[in-house]
Amino acid sequence: MKSSVRLGRVFGISISLHLTFILFVAFLGMVYAFQGGARAAVTGVSFILALFLSVTLHELGHSMVARGFGVKVNGIVLLPIGGVSQMEEMPEKPSREFLIALAGPATSILLGLLLGAVSLLLYGPAATFKTSITGGMFIPNLARVNLLLAIFNLLPGFPMDGGRIFRAVLANAMPFDRATAIAAAVGRVFAIGLGLVGLFTNIWLVFIAVFIYFGASSEASRVHIKTALRDVPVNRVMATSFQTLNPDDRLSQVVEHAYHGFQEDFPVVLDSKLVGVLMKQDILAALHEYGPGALVGKVMRKEFTTVPANSTLEQVYAAIQTCGCSSLPVLDSGRIIGVVTLEALGRYLVFAGAGPGRV
Numbered sequence: 418m419k420s421s422v423r424l425g426r427v428f429g430i431s432i433s434l435h436l437t438f439i440l441f442v443a444f445l446g447m448v449y450a451f452q453g454g455a456r457a458a459v460t461g462v463s464f465i466l467a468l469f470l471s472v473t474l475h476e477l478g479h480s481m482v483a484r485g486f487g488v489k490v491n492g493i494v495l496l497p498i499g500g501v502s503q504m505e506e507m508p509e510k511p512s513r514e515f516l517i518a519l520a521g522p523a524t525s526i527l528l529g530l531l532l533g534a535v536s537l538l539l540y541g542p543a544a545t546f547k548t549s550i551t552g553g554m555f556i557p558n559l560a561r562v563n564l565l566l567a568i569f570n571l572l573p574g575f576p577m578d579g580g581r582i583f584r585a586v587l588a589n590a591m592p593f594d595r596a597t598a599i600a601a602a603v604g605r606v607f608a609i610g611l612g613l614v615g616l617f618t619n620i621w622l623v624f625i626a627v628f629i630y631f632g633a634s635s636e637a638s639r640v641h642i643k644t645a646l647r648d649v650p651v652n653r654v655m656a657t658s659f660q661t662l663n664p665d666d667r668l669s670q671v672v673e674h675a676y677h678g679f680q681e682d683f684p685v686v687l688d689s690k691l692v693g694v695l696m697k698q699d700i701l702a703a704l705h706e707y708g709p710g711a712l713v714g715k716v717m718r719k720e721f722t723t724v725p726a727n728s729t730l731e732q733v734y735a736a737i738q739t740c741g742c743s744s745l746p747v748l749d750s751g752r753i754i755g756v757v758t759l760e761a762l763g764r765y766l767v768f769a770g771a772g773p774g775r776v
């Protein structure tokens with residue numbers, strides 16, 4: 418099922434609403450209507466929509482700067498917890514990450530100040546500088562919320578912008594993975610502090626703290642894996658002796674191969690050309706649907722991902738993550754020369770990092 422609805426494009430960047438976002442706004446509308454009638458519902462929902470328009474502009478800030486640096490931006494998705502810019506491969510050049518991360522909060526601050534100025538003109542200082550978020554007027558409230566959005570995003574932990582800005586500053590003086598490890602550690606300490614404060618003041622802070630704590634861990638391990646796999650050629654860990662199938666083989670034979678060997682995924686080869694792959698889940702589904710007599714050629718995948726022989730393990734890892742598969746055929750001018758598995762990458766990470774020198 419499609420989980421988001423596309424709204425349209427702004428500057429060539431597609432903006433989508435996640436279904437949970439639509440449910441969230443509908444739910445809030447009902448709560449407002451229940452509490453204060455139709456008028457309250459309209460005001461409440463318009464404010465939420467204006468808030469998410471602000472979030473969209475914040476994300477557009479990131480996306481536009483990223484695109485300026487040649488990063489491919491797939492779009493912005495709005496979730497009830499905020500917006501997410503879907504970008505391919507963020508630059509590791511510190512100055513670029515710094516500017517991309519800063520662009521979001523800077524947009525929010527600018528928007529907040531702009532709305533604040535409008536509010537001053539329209540309503541004067543008393544309404545503009547009123548400290549409460551609830552019960553105030555639309556424009557002053559929106560101004561405050563934008564400034565809060567900037568402060569929230571500048572918290573010094575991944576995946577917040579503040580964490581990225583902090584790492585970029587560190588990465589000016591040290592290697593990227595070391596900068597990430599330090600930024601992640603600081604983020605975790607900050608999250609624990611924030612969680613403790615939240616326990617006694619506001620339960621939302623505890624949720625944010627948990628989010629930042631796990632964000633730090635996942636960013637640290639992502640960068641650690643990328644660094645360890647960089648510049649390692651695929652032939653370092655690819656299997657060169659492996660079982661292939663013929664399109665005329667029957668599923669019962671495939672099951673025998675799986676019982677007697679180590680493989681669960683099989684390349685299908687005809688006249689030394691790779692014509693398909695049969696993954697574990699395909700075998701299970703085909704056995705269920707057609708039984709053990711079915712031909713491999715009928716049930717194999719004809720569209721599949723491969724990696725060229727000159728790939729690095731970093732590229733293989735990215736390809737495996739994109740296709741969601743557990744193994745990939747390695748091709749050299751159209752001929753299969755090996756198979757690389759997620760397991761083999763995992764083994765490499767364990768063994769290569771085990772001793773003082775890389776094995």
Ligand SMILES: [Zn+2]
Nearest residue numbers: 521522570578
């Ligand atoms: Zn941001």
